[in-house]
Amino acid sequence: MTSTASTVERAFRAALYDDTDTGLDTGASLLAADPGADAELVRRGEEFVAAAWRRGWQPADVVRLVRRELEEAHVHLAAALIRAQAGRDRPRGRRWAGQLAALPTGPDRATDRATDRFSHATTVLELYRLLLRLPALEPLDDEPRRALGPAASRMLTRIRALLAKAEATGYPEEAEALSAKAQELMARHSVDEALLAAEAPAPDAPGACRIGVEPPYEQAKAVLLDAVATANHCRAVWNEPLGFSTVVGFEADLEAVELLYTSLLVQATHAMTRAEAAQRAGGRKRTKTFRQSFLAAYAHRVGDRLAAAAETQVTQDLLPVLATRAIAVTGRLETMFPQTTTTRLRGVSDAAGWDEGARAADRAQVRARPRLE
Structure with a gap:
């Protein structure tokens, strides 16, 4: 395991499987201190998104729940992860494409210089906590059996x-x-x-x-x-x-x-x-x-x-x-x-x-x- 992957794993053990503020602060501190772990952190976020799709969720469902449970910063972060994961996802249907097109736009970590590393890491871990706990939903077809002409x-x-x-x-x-x-x-x-x-x-x-x-x-x-x-x-x-x-x-x-x-x-x-x-x-x-x-x-x-x-x-x-x-x-x-x-x-x-x-x-x-x- 590389040092950056080790940082992410230790942060996840501290924050994702512990609902306390102390665990969240510990995980955010580990991530904030290791800029080399940023890419691995994003990759793991895309994995959480892909896992949500396997449990029956769709892009609009995830955004709706994140907006309901967390803050606007988490919504923009979730939208960025969904867009990134879509580039490596399998082809989906028209409704799915429409949901991707309707994703909210806003500042991401690369352009939001006003956000310090600890605050950003806290936002990421709070979002990942939510994604990790998504229940399974009834699966929907990605595309109707007969598409509209x-x-x-x-x-x-x-x-x-x-x-x-x-x-x-x-x-x-x-x-x-x-x-x-x-x-x-x-x-x-x-x-x-x-x-x-x-x-x-x-x-x-x-x-x-x-x-x-x-x-x-x-x-x-x-x-x-x-x-x-x-x-x-x-x-x-x-x-x-x-x-x-x-x-x-x-x-x-x-x-x-x-x-x-x-x-x-x-x-x-x-x-x-x-x-x-x-x-x-x-x-x-x-x-x-x-x-x-x-x-x-x-x-x-x-x-x-x-x-x-x-x-x-x-x-x-x-x-x-x-x-x-x-x-x-x-x-x-x-x-x-x-x-x-x-x-x-x-x-x-x-x-x-x-x-x-x-x-x-x-x-x-x-x-x-x-x-x-």
């Missing part, structure tokens, strides 16, 4: 643009028209993909993706995501401790869930901010309970609206195709999650918040999709 990609780009405009405009009528058009394109996109898959020589198969459910009020957000997933022929399972839901479905429907959930969450946040300002102007100060009840009502009411829309969107001739796909989605879900429980809303105690949230949900741009023919 150029026409589908152009359609999704158009849908994203319409929803972005709907969220940004200050005119309700314009937002309604833009969102309605996006819904129409989503419905057509979904059924076109279903019919293409049914006619393909090799049968299509459902995939899965993870969508972050960020605090605060993550329970209501998870219920909203579940409602969106169900309305789009998908199923969602919430992992509360790790802050995400796994959505199972066919690729076109997974894309629709991600887009619609994000758009509804933006609309809910804007509506909640306006309603809260009006409440506070009237002398109310219970902001937390108001927000929690608002989002709970919003999720509940939007779920009802989406369910009602889903009941009327399918014609009889499409039922066999969609029923076959529903069975496939349920089978994939049960394979990944043999045991699941139902999420129920808790802590809803503010009547004004509930009423305002329900009204906001009624105003949200969730028109029934046109009938699929």
Whole structure:
């Protein structure tokens, strides 16, 4: 064992397998005193990242957890390790590439001269502690079984643009028209993909993706995501401790869930901010309970609206195709999650918040999709 590798091993023994501050300080001191160990330290970090992939994690999952548990410096360090490891990784799919492209950028150790060696070593060891303890997750396919073609990609780009405009405009009528058009394109996109898959020589198969459910009020957000997933022929399972839901479905429907959930969450946040300002102007100060009840009502009411829309969107001739796909989605879900429980809303105690949230949900741009023919 070389002297630099020995330094890293001794630092790891002191800091990674000991949760105390004393062990962390000891390990950081060893690394700070040996600049020759820096390259070995980075190499070992890339090994931790590769091990995370083998345990079912993906780049966005790691970044999300690091941001939730540690500080921004750790996030940038994790992103740098993920990028470095990607250069030696095997080819992965489109979603994976998108997550790599979305990694946060920021100062690394080579350019951040203001960070002393001891502080940097402490940050590294804190990150490695977290990576070392990552639990195994249900594995996701790196790529859907049948990748979306150029026409589908152009359609999704158009849908994203319409929803972005709907969220940004200050005119309700314009937002309604833009969102309605996006819904129409989503419905057509979904059924076109279903019919293409049914006619393909090799049968299509459902995939899965993870969508972050960020605090605060993550329970209501998870219920909203579940409602969106169900309305789009998908199923969602919430992992509360790790802050995400796994959505199972066919690729076109997974894309629709991600887009619609994000758009509804933006609309809910804007509506909640306006309603809260009006409440506070009237002398109310219970902001937390108001927000929690608002989002709970919003999720509940939007779920009802989406369910009602889903009941009327399918014609009889499409039922066999969609029923076959529903069975496939349920089978994939049960394979990944043999045991699941139902999420129920808790802590809803503010009547004004509930009423305002329900009204906001009624105003949200969730028109029934046109009938699929």
